[in-house]
Amino acid sequence: MRKATSKILIVFLMLFFTQTSHAFLKTQGQQIVNANGVPVMLRGYGLGGWLVPEGYMLKIPGFGSPTSIRTMIENLIGPQNTELFYAQYEANYVKAADIQQIAQWGFNSIRLPFHYKVFYNTGNGTFREEGFALLDTLLNWCEQNNLYLILDMHCAPGGQNKDNISDSDGIEARLWTEPSTYQPITIAIWKEIATRYANDTRIGGYDLLNEPVLPDGYSNQVLRDFYVNLTDTIRQVDNNHIIFIEGNWYATNFDLLTPPWDNNMVYSFHKYWNETTVGTIQGYLNIRSQHNVPLWLGETGENSNPWFYETVQILEQNNIGWNWWAHKKLATITSPLSAIIPADYQTVLNYWNGQGGQPSVSFATNALLQMAEALKIENCEYRLGVIRALTDNDFGTQPKPFVTLNVPGVINAAHYDYGTNGVAYTDADYKNTAGPGGATWNNGWQYRNDGVDIERSQDSQGYEYNVGWIEPGEKLTYTVNIQANGYYSMFARVASQGGGGKFALLQDGQAASGVIDVAGTGGWQNWSTVQADNIQLSAGTHQLTIFIIQGGFNLNRLTFFLTAQGIEDENSGQPLNYRLEQNYPNPFNPETTFRYSLAKAGDVRLEIYNAIGEKVETVLKANQVAGEHEIRWDAAHLAGGVYYYRLKAGNFIDTQKLILVK
Numbered sequence: 001m002r003k004a005t006s007k008i009l010i011v012f013l014m015l016f017f018t019q020t021s022h023a024f025l026k027t028q029g030q031q032i033v034n035a036n037g038v039p040v041m042l043r044g045y046g047l048g049g050w051l052v053p054e055g056y057m058l059k060i061p062g063f064g065s066p067t068s069i070r071t072m073i074e075n076l077i078g079p080q081n082t083e084l085f086y087a088q089y090e091a092n093y094v095k096a097a098d099i100q101q102i103a104q105w106g107f108n109s110i111r112l113p114f115h116y117k118v119f120y121n122t123g124n125g126t127f128r129e130e131g132f133a134l135l136d137t138l139l140n141w142c143e144q145n146n147l148y149l150i151l152d153m154h155c156a157p158g159g160q161n162k163d164n165i166s167d168s169d170g171i172e173a174r175l176w177t178e179p180s181t182y183q184p185i186t187i188a189i190w191k192e193i194a195t196r197y198a199n200d201t202r203i204g205g206y207d208l209l210n211e212p213v214l215p216d217g218y219s220n221q222v223l224r225d226f227y228v229n230l231t232d233t234i235r236q237v238d239n240n241h242i243i244f245i246e247g248n249w250y251a252t253n254f255d256l257l258t259p260p261w262d263n264n265m266v267y268s269f270h271k272y273w274n275e276t277t278v279g280t281i282q283g284y285l286n287i288r289s290q291h292n293v294p295l296w297l298g299e300t301g302e303n304s305n306p307w308f309y310e311t312v313q314i315l316e317q318n319n320i321g322w323n324w325w326a327h328k329k330l331a332t333i334t335s336p337l338s339a340i341i342p343a344d345y346q347t348v349l350n351y352w353n354g355q356g357g358q359p360s361v362s363f364a365t366n367a368l369l370q371m372a373e374a375l376k377i378e379n380c381e382y383r384l385g386v387i388r389a390l391t392d393n394d395f396g397t398q399p400k401p402f403v404t405l406n407v408p409g410v411i412n413a414a415h416y417d418y419g420t421n422g423v424a425y426t427d428a429d430y431k432n433t434a435g436p437g438g439a440t441w442n443n444g445w446q447y448r449n450d451g452v453d454i455e456r457s458q459d460s461q462g463y464e465y466n467v468g469w470i471e472p473g474e475k476l477t478y479t480v481n482i483q484a485n486g487y488y489s490m491f492a493r494v495a496s497q498g499g500g501g502k503f504a505l506l507q508d509g510q511a512a513s514g515v516i517d518v519a520g521t522g523g524w525q526n527w528s529t530v531q532a533d534n535i536q537l538s539a540g541t542h543q544l545t546i547f548i549i550q551g552g553f554n555l556n557r558l559t560f561f562l563t564a565q566g567i568e569d570e571n572s573g574q575p576l577n578y579r580l581e582q583n584y585p586n587p588f589n590p591e592t593t594f595r596y597s598l599a600k601a602g603d604v605r606l607e608i609y610n611a612i613g614e615k616v617e618t619v620l621k622a623n624q625v626a627g628e629h630e631i632r633w634d635a636a637h638l639a640g641g642v643y644y645y646r647l648k649a650g651n652f653i654d655t656q657k658l659i660l661v662k
Helices: 002-020 066-077 079-093 096-104 129-144 179-197 220-235 282-291 305-317 343-352 361-374 384-391
Strands: 026-028 031-033 043-046 109-115 148-155 203-207 242-246 265-271 295-301 321-325 328-330 337-339 409-412 454-456 465-467 475-482 486-495 501-507 516-518 528-537 540-550 554-564 591-598 602-609 615-624 627-634 641-649 652-660
Touching: 043 148, 066 079, 066 361, 079 361, 096 129, 109 129, 109 321, 129 148, 148 179, 179 203, 179 220, 220 242, 242 295, 265 282, 282 295, 295 305, 305 321, 305 384, 343 361, 501 528, 516 528, 528 554, 554 641, 591 602, 591 641, 615 627, 615 641
Parallel strands: 043 109, 043 321, 109 148, 148 203, 203 242, 242 265, 265 295, 295 321, 328 337
Antiparallel strands: 026 031, 409 554, 454 465, 465 554, 475 540, 486 528, 486 554, 501 516, 501 540, 554 652, 591 627, 602 615, 602 641, 641 652
């Protein structure tokens, strides 16, 4: 009997600690804490675009509200096909794998923007069980990954602002101008949510209204009165969950919203397109200290990775949790997941933009379903730099490799290191602090979300992306594995409308090359190769930096190969009578002769490279005796131009230029 009692006690304790490991969040003074009173720093991502589609996320032109988007789709493919599309869209946009990935990135919370129609039938005033079933599924995924879910009414009945983000009609915020019609519905929806989930510890809290904007002539007192009424209604059925309160004017103005009216309340502000100094949040800090209440940055993002990093630093230094916007969009650099736009969907977008004829119903339906398929996490491109900016404390101090780079080998210009401006690169414009429509930090709007301007390239001999809009004083740093001490040649793919560009190569901050000139190529995507020889590099892991002396050119790819090793190395013990002579005749057509001498017997390779450093032929691969050697070579099968021949024998390497004239 005693053993049975012990087993029951053990099971009870296991259940107790399992439940309390994800217990209700509460406010305690200026902090959010767990059930044990331990402070919790909320770090999260928002599921924007899922239940509240926005035009800019899907590249759809026009007003871009959820209703207008659905209307455009229905007009194109009809109601039945539209239902089919939205079913696939919602099923693919957020799946269990998305929630698991957010947790694996290191986040502990998710903010769910929802349209009130997810839970409410406007036609008959009933609640939609399928909406609550969807929420239950999401909560299960969050529980499996130990994530708190914060519910955000992103689109309130009538619209809490007149903008597309609240699915307003674009004319008026009718939640305020027609309160008797829309406010009771809003209150009823929140009461239903609170009733159903009052005891659900997976929910971190209720974000009552996203970014309210009251019309002219409406005081913040109107907003406060509504919040108080809404809070009181929720508290009739739910005393457990935190209430998150956003200020007027897109969650920035908290006049008359203090002091707090509830003992489990957090003020939630939003931050976009301004500086990353403490001064930009000082007003919120004052509210916290004066009223002994926590703060939460409930929404931010849509800027560069350096801005992300700097913003996180000031938040965490001031003990403010945060939630980023948003985890996934189409063809984006500002979210960690970027869905690729299918070609057929681009045809539909062209039609909507007035750049093509109307596609057939079957074509458009298939195109939209392709877009929904592209939204699956496994089909998205991953922007790891976004996550590093948010989670890697070294992002602001230490460059880290973007990919593994070896020299000799190829370095694509767009593969500079991870790190903030001044660490992994230096760029003149690297963040937007001037508000909506301010400076673009990446003029090409491609591939990476730093200050470096990257665009798709048309260089058939280079990488698919190039660095452009290059200005004097800018830098690109690459962590590379240099495989041997020696002299190298570098071939750079460049394009320039007018010429005059200049740059140099540095190793660990010290000059490794002379000034490299870039002449005009006749266009920003007319590519040619410039060469720099006698670049002396040391073996090991080092930082190579492209330093821009004069801009006005685009840069695609750098190709390095070892041209000389062991020639002047007095400590190597290698005799100095290895020698590679200039070929003769030179220029030649189509035959020429190579002469060289070997200090000792061994394996010998003689190889031909083209002007961009690509090996085109192996002339000799053999074991030879010491002494003088001569080889006749026929180049009739090659096109005319500049080539290089390289001899490698033991530790000896040397390279010479030859010119084939045809």
